Amino acid sequence: MEQHSKHASHSAGEEKKEENRPLAPEQTTVVPEAAPIAESAQRPATPNNLSIPLSIIFAGALIAGAIIMTDKGSTGTAGTAAQGAPQQVSARAMSDVAASIGIDKSKFTSCVTSGKYQARVDRDFQEGASIGVGGTPYSIVYDKKTGKQAPIGGALPFASIKTIIDSVMSQTGAVQKDPNAKDAPASVLAIKTDDHVNGDPTADLIIIEYTDLECPFCMRFHDTMLQVLAEYEKTGKIAWVHRHFPLSAIHSDAEKYAEGSECVYEQGGNAAFWKFADAIFSTEKSGGRVDSTK
Numbered sequence: 001m002e003q004h005s006k007h008a009s010h011s012a013g014e015e016k017k018e019e020n021r022p023l024a025p026e027q028t029t030v031v032p033e034a035a036p037i038a039e040s041a042q043r044p045a046t047p048n049n050l051s052i053p054l055s056i057i058f059a060g061a062l063i064a065g066a067i068i069m070t071d072k073g074s075t076g077t078a079g080t081a082a083q084g085a086p087q088q089v090s091a092r093a094m095s096d097v098a099a100s101i102g103i104d105k106s107k108f109t110s111c112v113t114s115g116k117y118q119a120r121v122d123r124d125f126q127e128g129a130s131i132g133v134g135g136t137p138y139s140i141v142y143d144k145k146t147g148k149q150a151p152i153g154g155a156l157p158f159a160s161i162k163t164i165i166d167s168v169m170s171q172t173g174a175v176q177k178d179p180n181a182k183d184a185p186a187s188v189l190a191i192k193t194d195d196h197v198n199g200d201p202t203a204d205l206i207i208i209e210y211t212d213l214e215c216p217f218c219m220r221f222h223d224t225m226l227q228v229l230a231e232y233e234k235t236g237k238i239a240w241v242h243r244h245f246p247l248s249a250i251h252s253d254a255e256k257y258a259e260g261s262e263c264v265y266e267q268g269g270n271a272a273f274w275k276f277a278d279a280i281f282s283t284e285k286s287g288g289r290v291d292s293t294k
Contacts, residue, residue, distance in 0.1 A: 039135050039215050039247055092283055093294035094253075094260050101275040103267050111263035112256060112292075120194070121258040124244040128210040131184050136212040136245050137221040141168045142189050144204040149184060150177035155221035161228055169205060184208075196242040196265065196273045199229055203237030210243050213258060214251035219281045242277065256292035 094112070099105040111117075128138065139152040141164055148168045152161065167176040189208070191201055209225065211218045225240055232238040244261075246254035257280055265273040283290050 039212070039217055039250065091289045091291045094256070094290050094292045095294060097279045097283065097290055098260065098264055098276060101264070101268070101272055101279060103264050103272060103276075107267060108260070108263050111266060112260050115259070117259045117262035118255075120262055121244045121246065121255065124210070125246065127188060128243065128245045131188055132182070133210045133245060136215045136247060137209055137218045138211075138245070139207055139209040139221075140184050140189070141165050142184075142206045142208070143168045144206070145169075146171055148175050149189065150175050151181050151184075155217040155224065158224050158227050158231075161224060162231070165205070165207075165228070165232070191239060191241060196261075196270060198240040198242070198274050199233065200237040201239055203239040205232060205236065205238045206241060207238070208241040208243060210245035212244075212246050212251055212254045213261065213277060213280045214254040214284075215247065216284070219284055222277070222281050242273075253290065253292040257290070260292065 095105045095109050098108040135153070137152075137155055140149055141152060142149040146169060148170075150164050150168050152164060156164075164176045167173060189206065191197060191206065195201075207225070207228070209221075211221075229238060229240055244258040246258050248255045261273055261276050264276040268275075280290055
């Protein structure tokens, strides 16, 4: 599969000149439990030949009983979710993952090879960087009725997420967040026509997640968000919005996973997009790996 040369980690024998961009500001979310672990790395060169050095402090220990994830090797490939779980021993072709959810394999491969969705993925990344996203997962909880919002940096457990959501939805009381955190602009909070939404796009409660499909902490947070979705659909509407933030410098497959998800969306729509994300994370969780070059 062709690896587009605009990203350093995808180049074949080419050298790209890069200029440093300012560091993305640090975010600290005030929550009642210990800070989660997240991942961060510099993204390779962007279309205007600039790069964004992104840094984040890997936080301390998780709360008792939380799952410990370990990053393996220079590519940032996820370790297994629990001690004693099987190690990564198999590689599954990304085109096979797409085919397993009903996507035409030949058309999918052609789409990914063309690189047609690189700009779409990069748009999400640049937007995230512009509001200070420095690692994944990074989310914004926003309620259209109250007008409140709160950032979530890292893979917080369900109880902490619920506390933050409830504070955002409440007409009274303070929002559970870093008092120094800057609010995201309306352009970021608005659901775009080509956003990928799990839930109801017309919902007042919106959670926007900047994520990397190769990030082990995003994998864990994906399960947490499924729990959040189920919980808040009981009493109202919720929109969970996926936006791309591949950390290509440490995750060699992340960019192509993101582009592949867009190729799946092109063929199968929104439902297929989320099935593809589920399948990628499910493969990694079971100790396997999805090969983005096949």
